[in-house]
Amino acid sequence: MPTLAVNNFNIVVSVLGGWISLFGLVSYLLKENFYLSEALISLLAGLTFSPHAANFVRPLEYAGSEENLNAITLYFTRLxxxxxxxxxxxxxxxxxxxxEWKPLALLLGPIMTAMWLMTSLLVWALIPHLPFLHALVVGACVTPTDPVLSNVIVKGRFADHNVPKDLQTIIIAESGANDGLGYPFLFLALYLIKYIGDGGVNEPGGAGLAIGLWFGETWGYTIILSVIYGAVVGWIAKELLHYCEEHKFVDRESFLVFAFSLALLITGTCGMIGSDDILACFIAGNVFTWDDWFRLATVDDSLQPTIDMLLNVAIFMWYGAVCPWHSFIANDVIPIYRLIPLGILILLLRRLPFILMSYKKITQIDGLRQAIFMGFFGPIGCSAIFYLYVTLEFITMLNPDQGDTPRWDVARLQEDVSVVVWFMVICSVVVHGLSIPLGKFGIYLPRTISRTLSSPEDLISFQVGGRVIPRSRSRDETAANTPTESRSVSLRPVYRIGGSIIPEHPSATRPSPAHLSGASDIIGPRDNLDGGSKSTSTKVESESQWNMSSPILPNRMIRFPDEAPSSDKESRELKGDVAC
Structure with a gap:
């Protein structure tokens, strides 16, 4: 006997599949016409289906505990x-x-360091009773720019029309590289908290041991090893795929999906050895197409953008469902009247001033406008969530003797970093997701209003066949002043595509010559189909000077050139008609 199975798996799959289908039906309209990012739309959808609203998707119930939920979010983000x-x-x-190592070194070195310090200073200044080392942790989480949200300004119609190709490429390279380079900033603060945060009572060694571990473990094992590993794996994968493709060992489907399988391999293996899987994936991808062979072979393929879209929609729906929305108002860290100014100041001062100060040294930035654009669009997204949960995992290990109980000096750090990082991610998704459509609206709205106010109030222009024809707005007044027997016929000539005049139906009541003369003064010169102006006469001419060979079809405003008279009788009926 059939039974209902309203379990968590069925609900999640139904909601995810239904939302992706609905979004796909209007995706071109939203993304290419309104310039709305799929991240913003999916985040709002996740909030709508979350326990905070419809309660269709219940992440905590699926995970079983807060620790499991954090682990799921971390692993999903890594993937x-x-x-x-x-x-x-x-x-x-x-x-x-x-x-292009010089501009990248400037962006990933001094500018990224300045972004970290500026963000940390803002957090330290606006959050009461927050130690500066804790502020450095928060600042390190939101310093990297997000490659997922950067797609808003490097892909699509807006990017093709407004962002130069060189600028798109440097944004992709920076957002990819600085995700993995967030580790040194984060672990410098975490090691200092571990070894000097409580006065060195629980973890002897002091700042010297912290700096030594930072150089050895973070730079040596995490960063340098991941770069070498990613380069080696990427080069081996390129050579193997090239060899197999030349010898016809690999089919097209496996060829296209090879980059995704490479990403899964590196993410899993780096996770097992404890290295920087994010940086290794970026290096592997670049080395994999070092000679441009794979990139050019897949440049017209739609599989990569398709998988990219599915992952973006899924991850931001998950973020909308697991985000602690209530903590923005009810928390013991920072009141909402401080949290909102903090978000605004970080978005304005975290990146923009440093790009403006150094854009002349970055050859891909051409002028002040492009510098402002690149400085403002430094989104905070998946990478911030990744470093947030890496931080939470590190904090839980600071006091292993007492289980899950945090050490006294970091008791508030978990809530501090969670509230601020989640709030900054939401702010960035909303602000950067709406900046382009609002900017476009602000540009076109004044132009539209100006054109409307500057046009004559009694005329409206319309275009047929490449020429503009004004007509009267005051139809009621015209009708009132027109004799009853003439109201059934329009006083304005009707044109075919190509410029010739469509004669009136023989049975219709003809207007007087005075009306025709007045109408002919309004209509301008006639244009042919090729766009050239062949006549400048604005007076009434006889039918012998014009080609009026179309049949009379009721309720037709435009005639096509191939609509010839169906009979000689019909042609004779057209004689005597006038034209402007």
């Missing part, structure tokens, strides 16, 4: 970042990291 960063590396031109 999405791994795939996205391999694709980001594949999109770069041949040998890009070697040829």
């Amino acid at each position: 999405v970042l791994g795939v996205q960063l391999v694709l980001a590396g594949v999109q770069l031109p041949s040998r890009y990291l070697r040829t």
Whole structure:
């Protein structure tokens, strides 16, 4: 006997599939016409289906505990970042990291360090009773720019029309590389908290041991090892795929999906050895297409954008469902009247001033306007969530003797970093997701109003066959002043495509010559189909000077050139008609 199975799996799959289908039906309209990002729309959808609203998707119930939920979010984010960063590396031109190392070194070195310090200072200044080391942790989480949200300004119609190709490429390269380079900033603060945060009572060694571990474990094992590992795996994968493709060992489907399988391999293996899987994926993707072979072979393929879209929609729906929305108002860290100014100041001062100060040294930025654009669009997204949960995992290990009880000096750090990082992610998704459509609206609305106010109030222009024809707005007044026997016929000539006049039906009541003369003064010169002006006469001419060979069809405003008279009788009926 059939039974209902309204379980968690069926609900999640139904909601996810239904939402992706609905979004797909209007995706072109939303993304290419209204310039709305799929991240913003999916985030709002996740909130709508979450326990905070419809309660269709219940992440905590699926996970069983807060710790399991954090682990699921961390692993899901790692997966999405791994795939996205391999694709980001594949999109770069041949040998890009070697040829453009100077601007990348400036962006990933001094500018990224300045972003970290500025963000940390703002957090330290606006959150009461927050130690500066804790502020450095929060600042490190939101310093990297997100490659997922960066797709809003490097892909699609807006990017094609407004963002130069060189600027798109440098944004992709920076957002891919600085995701993995967030580790040194984060672990410098975490090691200092571990060894000097409580006065060195529980963890002896002091600042010297913290700096030593930072250089050895973070830079040596995490960063340098991941770069070497990603480069080696990417080069081996490129050579193997090239060899198999030349010898016809691989089919087209496996060829196209190879980059995704490479991302999964690197994410899993780096996770097992404890290295930086994010940076390794980006390096592997760039080395994989070092000679541009794979990039050019897949440039017209739609599989990569399709998988990219599915992952973006899924991850931001999950973020909308698991985000602690209530904590923005009810928390012991920072009141909402401080949290909102903090979000605004971080978005304005975290990146923009430093790009403006150094944009003349970055050859891809051409002028002040592009510098402002690149400085403002430094989104905070998946990478911030990744570093947030890495931080929470590190904090739980600071006091292993007492289980899950945190050490006294970091008792508030978990809530501090969670509230601020989640709030900054939401702010960035909303602000950067709405900036382009609002900017477009602000540009076109004044122009539309200006054109409307500057046009004559008694005339409206319309276009037929490449020429503009004004007509009277005051139809009621015209009708009132027109004799009753003439009201059934329009006083305005009707044109075919190509410029010739459509004669009136013989049975219709003809207007007087005075009306025709007045109408002819309004209509301008006639244009032919090729766009050239062949006549400048504005007076009434006889039918012998014009070609009026179309049949009389009722309720037709435009005639096509191939609509010839159906009989000689019909042609004779057209004689005597006038034209302007």
